[in-house]
Each structure stands twice: as structure tokens, then as C-alpha cells.
Amino acid sequence: MPEPLNPAELEIDLFCKGIRIDPSCMLQADARFISRTRAGLGSGLELVIPGELKDIWVNVPVEEDFAQDSPYLLVKSAEQYRVVDERPPGFGYRVSIPAQPEWYTKKTSRGVPMNKVGVLQGTYLGIYLSNSCGFWHHQPSLGCKFCTTGLNVGVNEVAHKDVEDVVEVALAAKEESGNTFVHFNSGYQGSHSLEEVAPYVKAVKERVGALIGVQLIPTRELWQYDWLADLGANHFSFCYEFHNPEYFARFLPGKEKLVGQKTFFNALEYATRKLGKGTCSGEIIAGIEPIEDTLAAIDYITSVGAFPTVCIFRPVIGAEMEKFPPPGYEDMHAVMQYMYEACRRNNIPIGMAPNIEVSLIVNPDDAKYLAPRNLAWRWYELKLKAMRLLARAYFRWELRSRPIRVDAQNPSAYRPRAKAA
Amino acid sequence: MIVNAGEAPVDKRLAAARSESPVLALLIDSITESAEPYRIEPEASGFELAILGRVNGRPHRGRLKIFEVKPGRLAAFFYKKSAVPFSRDRFSYGAVTFTPDQPDRQLVAEWLAYLSSGFDWDRAPSHLRRAFEFDVPE
Numbered sequence: 061m062p063e064p065l066n067p068a069e070l071e072i073d074l075f076c077k078g079i080r081i082d083p084s085c086m087l088q089a090d091a092r093f094i095s096r097t098r099a100g101l102g103s104g105l106e107l108v109i110p111g112e113l114k115d116i117w118v119n120v121p122v123e124e125d126f127a128q129d130s131p132y133l134l135v136k137s138a139e140q141y142r143v144v145d146e147r148p149p150g151f152g153y154r155v156s157i158p159a160q161p162e163w164y165t166k167k168t169s170r171g172v173p174m175n176k177v178g179v180l181q182g183t184y185l186g187i188y189l190s191n192s193c194g195f196w197h198h199q200p201s202l203g204c205k206f207c208t209t210g211l212n213v214g215v216n217e218v219a220h221k222d223v224e225d226v227v228e229v230a231l232a233a234k235e236e237s238g239n240t241f242v243h244f245n246s247g248y249q250g251s252h253s254l255e256e257v258a259p260y261v262k263a264v265k266e267r268v269g270a271l272i273g274v275q276l277i278p279t280r281e282l283w284q285y286d287w288l289a290d291l292g293a294n295h296f297s298f299c300y301e302f303h304n305p306e307y308f309a310r311f312l313p314g315k316e317k318l319v320g321q322k323t324f325f326n327a328l329e330y331a332t333r334k335l336g337k338g339t340c341s342g343e344i345i346a347g348i349e350p351i352e353d354t355l356a357a358i359d360y361i362t363s364v365g366a367f368p369t370v371c372i373f374r375p376v377i378g379a380e381m382e383k384f385p386p387p388g389y390e391d392m393h394a395v396m397q398y399m400y401e402a403c404r405r406n407n408i409p410i411g412m413a414p415n416i417e418v419s420l421i422v423n424p425d426d427a428k429y430l431a432p433r434n435l436a437w438r439w440y441e442l443k444l445k446a447m448r449l450l451a452r453a454y455f456r457w458e459l460r461s462r463p464i465r466v467d468a469q470n471p472s473a474y475r476p477r478a479k480a481a
Numbered sequence: 482m483i484v485n486a487g488e489a490p491v492d493k494r495l496a497a498a499r500s501e502s503p504v505l506a507l508l509i510d511s512i513t514e515s516a517e518p519y520r521i522e523p524e525a526s527g528f529e530l531a532i533l534g535r536v537n538g539r540p541h542r543g544r545l546k547i548f549e550v551k552p553g554r555l556a557a558f559f560y561k562k563s564a565v566p567f568s569r570d571r572f573s574y575g576a577v578t579f580t581p582d583q584p585d586r587q588l589v590a591e592w593l594a595y596l597s598s599g600f601d602w603d604r605a606p607s608h609l610r611r612a613f614e615f616d617v618p619e
Contacts, residue, residue: 088567122565196612377572
């Protein structure tokens, strides 16, 4: 007799199969508008699956061709939204639709629509900086084959983000949406990525007060992570996507040719040593390379003290991999359970920061629903709870705006001295 | 064929487009003579058309919008509109910039072939730019 899925299982199946929208839904009034920005994973409908352990935020595919064939249907009845699985026996799951924040339709003082500067993905504010990814401007393109970053800028986003606009949007998101985490990312910008993000990090830390994440192509100048950390960055993530070197080379031509997989590993290890266990992440895509390689990636990331952010592959519209099939539920369930258990094995503190729910992935602490609730599970969860209590004061401090004395324009104080000839 | 030709706003838009640019005139002639069904969107910015019918077993979602990027330069922007009624998202399949007063039959044929294919990358027109930094009007 089939059982209904638990919240994380439903999250995984929705990522894999997408959802159709019944005419009974009134999403124009009830939902955040869909605006695909950044790599394209935000192309779906944001919804929240309530659960006994935690609520699960998920950005469910609705646009892609595979979603049009989904067995899941979003239905509204008597003011309640439900995800209905049309396969027998026809389970229904209550969900909620997060409302569109008012600031989405406001403009900055410079007249820029705020939603074209940044958007909420789950509960965090995601901002893609500056120009389109440099990989896309090579001939032939060196863009990552799953990505649509280069297709978004100038269409759905403002090409250049002014620091003042970013501060205004971050303030609006904090005050109106309770946002605690501002996540900056950008594509390939040559050797200047971290220098370009520095003023934004400082401005948000000084004038807004938020946890700040930076997701950029890694640099071999590792001292720059020291500089950014002192400017206020709390988290670095490194998207190396595929652990298998052949897949890395095949699907990430720019990262292979101009950066190298080893650079990602070196930067991840350095940043994690700098900021501490559980502060940085290695981001990978599941569902393309063999599962064994995905599990090896999880083992590696957690072994260096970072947490894995595992994206379930989504063949987004307009990407070169648009025609690839999405992965299967069983494989993804196995991957996400393994991810949680790897975090536990390596004592990675997950789910520490307040109000950070990433809707584009199965968060490591979402995956607590997947593992057997044995003694090891209970002990790990107890430790995490204790750590969250202990970390409260730290996060309260980090969420306050405060002066940053470090120069965001000139990192010379951090640059290693040249060795004498 | 243009399925909504004969409607006053559409005819007005077509007449204006013909006088704006010989390339647009050539495009209008091509889609008028084509067996494939197209719909002109007279309310859209620039000059915009949608291809109707089906491709790969699914309804077409492809659109072509032509607009001025800078004086003396137009862009032909290829995209899919969102399948979700309330979404304003647009899915770009690249753009070609061109000079409005130099009609090129081959160029227009490439655009329409790309559009008709459902944006098959193997049918991408010459000089298609997937990434660009100019804003696309709504």
C-alpha cells in the first residue's frame, strides 16, 4: 500500500517532475511572480510544504516541457492550495504559496525596478552582479551548458547593478520580508570578480546588516578571501558542478579552460579553513554524472568541513542542455539522504543561520526527513539544536549594520608582499 | 500567413512597420506568403510576432521581437513567453542585430527557420548572440 511522501520526499519529486497549474489557482494574486534570473533555476513557482520537523521551501519547475507532463497538479479549493498527485491513490498535500513582497513592484531612488536588481529565492535575497558571464562572450561560447545566465541579463534583469540600488533593495527585503541573507553571485569576470563584489559586500554589511554570501568563480589569489571576509562576507560557495573530471570538462568548457577544477577545490578548502566548519559550500549538480561521482563529491565536500549544496538537474528553457531528461526520484532520494548522512558523519553544522531557506535545492537540513530516525539521527539533531542556541548571539551581531574599516577599493594591505629576488 | 491580418490595429502596425524598415517589410512579406500561421502582437513594443501551431508535439511558444537598440541598429530578439499565465518571464534564445535599411532575404529566412524549429540550436541564425547587454523592452 503506497504511503504519502514526507515533505522532503515531495520536494525531491517536485524537483524531478515539476507541476501543472489547475485553472482553480489564483496565482496572479497569491504568488510571487516568476522571474528567472541567474543560472535559471529560479524559473519555477515558489511554494512551501509544511512539515513537523521544518517547513520546506521549493521552487517547483512549471515552465519546462517535462513539467507539462507532471503527475502533480496544483489546485486551489476553499482558499487552500494543495498539490494533488494524480497517480493512484491520488494523494493530496497541503502547501502554501508565499505572497509576493510589496517591494517587488517598487522602484529604487534611481528609478530601477527592485525586482530587476534582486529577487527572493526562498527566503534569501539573490543578486546577480554586473555584466553577463564572460564565458558567454567567447567565440565559441564557453558558457556552462546547463546555465542560462547569459540569456537573462538584459532580458529579465538589469545588466549593471548600482551599489546604491543594491543597498535599497537589501534594506527593503530586510524590513519588509525579514530577509537575513544577501547572496551575491556573478559569472566569469576574468581575474576581477572578487574585487568587483567587494564594494557591495561592504555596503550591505555597513548600511543594511545582513549575512552575506559570495558565489563567484574562484581565484588563485587566495588572500582575496581574507579581504572579503574582513569586509563582511560570511559564506563562500563554489560551484564546481561535477566531480568527475570528464563531465567537468564536457559540460563546463569555460571553467575547464580558464579556471580548472583544482582551483575550485583549493579555494573551497582555503575559505572553509578561514571561516570555519559549516560556513562554506561546494555546489554540485545531481542527475547528470554517474551517481557514484555525486556521492564522491559529497564525501569530498564534507571531508573538508564544508556543506554540499546539491542541485537536482533542471533542463531549463534556453540552455544547451534543454533537451536532457530530468533525473529520477529514486536516484535523487538516495543522493539527498547520503548528503544528510555525510554531513552527520563529518559533524557539519547545518541549518544554523536564522531564516535562510534556499528554494532552489534540497537544503542539507531539509534532508533530515530522509534518514532513518535512529539514535545517530537524534543525537545529531540534538547537537544541531544546541549549536543553534549557542550561535544566536553571533547571528544577532552579524545582522546588525556596523562600520567596516577595511578598504573595499584597495586590497593592498592583504596582498602578499612580493618575495625578494 | 498572418492569422489576425484584417484587424484594424494589426493592419495599422503592419503598415507602420513596412514604412520603418525595408527589412521589416521583407519579414512581413515572408510571413504573409508562408504556410505557417503567425500572429502579430500590435500592443507589444517594437514589432512582435508569435508563431502558432505545434512543434515537437507541443504548442509553439516562440516569438520574434524587433526593436531599436540604438539609432541605426535594430535587434531581432527570439524568445519564448512563459507558459504560466501570470508570469512575466521571458526565455531568451538570443538576438541578432542588424541595419534596418539593408534587406537580406537569407537573413530573414534564417530567422523564420529558427523560429519554426522551436529554437533548435542547429538552426540558429548567423551572428546570433546568446548573451547581450542591451535591455529588451517589454
